[in-house]
Amino acid sequence: MPFKQLVFSGVQPTGNLHLGNYLGAITKFVALQDNYDCIYCVVDMHAITVWQEPAELTHTTREVTAAFLACGIDPKKHIIFNQSQVAEHTELTWVFNCVARLGWLNRMTQFKEKAGKDRENVSVGLFAYPNLMAADILVYRATHVPVGEDQKQHLELSRDIAQKFNNDFAKSISERGFGDAFFPLPEPIIQGPATRVMSLRDGSKKMSKSDPSDYSRINLTDDADNIAQKIRKARTDPEPLPSEEKGLETRPEAENLVGIYAALEGTTRAAVLGQFGGGQFSTFKNALVDLAVARLGPIGAEMKKLMQDPGHIDAILADGSARARVIAAQTMTAVKDIVGFVRS
Ligand code: TRP
Numbered sequence: 001m002p003f004k005q006l007v008f009s010g011v012q013p014t015g016n017l018h019l020g021n022y023l024g025a026i027t028k029f030v031a032l033q034d035n036y037d038c039i040y041c042v043v044d045m046h047a048i049t050v051w052q053e054p055a056e057l058t059h060t061t062r063e064v065t066a067a068f069l070a071c072g073i074d075p076k077k078h079i080i081f082n083q084s085q086v087a088e089h090t091e092l093t094w095v096f097n098c099v100a101r102l103g104w105l106n107r108m109t110q111f112k113e114k115a116g117k118d119r120e121n122v123s124v125g126l127f128a129y130p131n132l133m134a135a136d137i138l139v140y141r142a143t144h145v146p147v148g149e150d151q152k153q154h155l156e157l158s159r160d161i162a163q164k165f166n167n168d169f170a171k172s173i174s175e176r177g178f179g180d181a182f183f184p185l186p187e188p189i190i191q192g193p194a195t196r197v198m199s200l201r202d203g204s205k206k207m208s209k210s211d212p213s214d215y216s217r218i219n220l221t222d223d224a225d226n227i228a229q230k231i232r233k234a235r236t237d238p239e240p241l242p243s244e245e246k247g248l249e250t251r252p253e254a255e256n257l258v259g260i261y262a263a264l265e266g267t268t269r270a271a272v273l274g275q276f277g278g279g280q281f282s283t284f285k286n287a288l289v290d291l292a293v294a295r296l297g298p299i300g301a302e303m304k305k306l307m308q309d310p311g312h313i314d315a316i317l318a319d320g321s322a323r324a325r326v327i328a329a330q331t332m333t334a335v336k337d338i339v340g341f342v343r344s
Pocket of ligand 1: 008009010011012043046132133136137145146147151154
């Protein structure tokens with residue numbers, strides 16, 4: 001049975017949004033609006049799988065929403081909401097807790113990395129987190145999910161869960177007129193050149209909100225002076241820029257800055273090197289400062305403006321949640337019938 005095409009993705013409200021989130025996720029979300037119906041979710045329930053200071057969680061939830069809006073996601077044509085306002089996510093998670101196998105979750109590399117040696121002491125939620133992610137997507141029967149490399153394994157698990165649900169309940173699904181599959185197998189959308197944005201202090205580490213040095217990242221709320229300072233101080237090597245991509249292979253810091261330029265400009269690394277190759281790094285950095293300020297400055301300013309009116313942001317989340325709930329409730333009604341729950 002063909003499923004209606006629908007895009008779903010989520011962003012965790014934990015810490016500052018930075019250039020990596022912008023180029024890796026949010027710009028992709030923006031681009032997909034033209035060709036798909038999209039649901040973008042601020043996943044506050046995922047956030048609390050590790051401790052979040054309550055006031056901070058509220059603030060960051062609004063800030064991610066502000067970033068969505070400032071970057072150009074249209075909350076009327078599409079849906080922007082926060083996860084905890086649609087209880088069906090949690091309801092479906094329970095069913096999925098009973099579909100997914102312990103062995104599947106045990107293989108999740110992100111859990112192993114996050115739990116580290118402290119396995120006995122992390123929350124049960126952190127372990128079950130991929131089931132919640134599967135429920136996020138499948139409660140809307142979404143077909144396409146823009147995700148970064150680091151979430152591909154979780155998305156595969158979502159497919160496995162959808163598949164096992166479809167198999168386990170095949171008879172009930174067909175008896176209730178849903179054909180041979182109730183859930184679609186959601187596909188990743190990994191568009192454009194892989195935009196892996198690395199730390200400005202160390203080209204071998206990803207740009208991260210948890211890096212102790214604020215100079216390692218450009219935050220979406222940084223002003224023009226901050227952006228300029230961080231790029232000027234970004235680590236480089238003494239060589240001029242190469243004219244071809246091959247020359248970047250052993251130069252992670254140079255490669256990162258060229259990649260950032262290309263992504264912000266919407267062009268290729270080769271084209272950037274065609275323009276700046278052979279020249280001094282300082283010339284290139286000046287151009288990068290101008291470009292980054294031109295692209296990010298207005299976003300940061302708009303976010304600040306939006307954050308001054310939390311009531312307006314909350315109203316957008318309330319509206320999005322109400323619309324999301326309508327779809328999610330339909331799915332849950334069907335799931336309850338398929339599973340055999342008595343309902344009124
Ligand atoms: N786990 C994702 C992350 O940490 C966020 C997320 C939650 C998500 N639910 C999702 C992404 C559903 C895509 C689809 O980045």
